[in-house]
């Protein structure tokens with residue numbers, strides 16, 4: 123039925139059928155990201171990685187691949203890059219290990235899957251999709267998540283595979299500063315939202331969480347409604363930031379609910395939640411979001427957010443720092 127509707131939405135123009143629009147937005151984390159604390163080489167590396175991610179995702183959407191598969195493929199690219207706090211390059215826990223969180227949601231049927239505290243799944247976003255498609259559950263945690271991923275034939279790696287020198291240093295700094303907030307206050311989570319050819323929205327998020335986390339702490343990224351949400355009747359959202367705030371204020375689902383029930387634009391809904399709700403509470407971070415018409419919003423209240431999008435007209439935006447003119 124949805125496919126039929128999407129087909130009907132295609133319009134005749136000059137004897138040819140115009141293809142339904144596709145669009146994508148990607149984030150690579152938000153935080154204290156300023157020109158002063160980035161070298162030109164680092165900046166170029168992030169821009170290249172974000173460009174590759176958004177361009178490959180857009181090309182796959184144009185080929186007609188499903189939104190869910192595109193979200194997984196793009197997040198996998200970013201999980202495999204040491205630049206981001208997801209998969210290889212994830213931050214370390216207080217005990218010097220990695221505990222990975224990821225989730226995915228399909229806007230056509232509200233199907234969702236997630237893993238939390240996974241220690242050996244090379245690409246946690248693949249495990250999130252497997253939970254959605256091959257289990258009766260939404261969220262698997264810890265050893266159970268690892269065991270399920272192995273049973274599903276996903277690639278299993280030793281925990282040290284995820285470690286990089288940069289994250290070891292960040293943990294040392296965190297421990298010596300003895301502060302609750304990470305010393306390296308660049309969150310670095312990755313997330314993708316898409317509108318596919320069938321008119322379906324999808325969202326996914328993957329993270330190592332926050333440096334020095336303890337006691338099995340789980341953030342917003344694997345929690346549907348907090349860090350990830352997708353519903354064809356409103357929007358798709360992926361968040362990054364201080365998870366405890368995103369959980370309590372249900373950031374992703376609040377943005378979609380505002381779009382659905384109040385009729386405000388996606389941009390207005392995202393601005394309201396990120397700037398007007400979170401800022402007074404001290405909740406730092408941002409979101410990428412997309413609606414059923416292919417409008418994109420990339421909103422954050424930190425110094426910067428690695429971000430990239432290609433909208434329904436094919437316009438590409440790449441950004442790192444706070445803009446005078448919003449994206």
Ligand code: ASP
Nearest residue numbers: 309311331341362363365
């Ligand atoms: N939101 C993630 C968490 O709290 C961190 C991040 O976005 O980098 O676990």
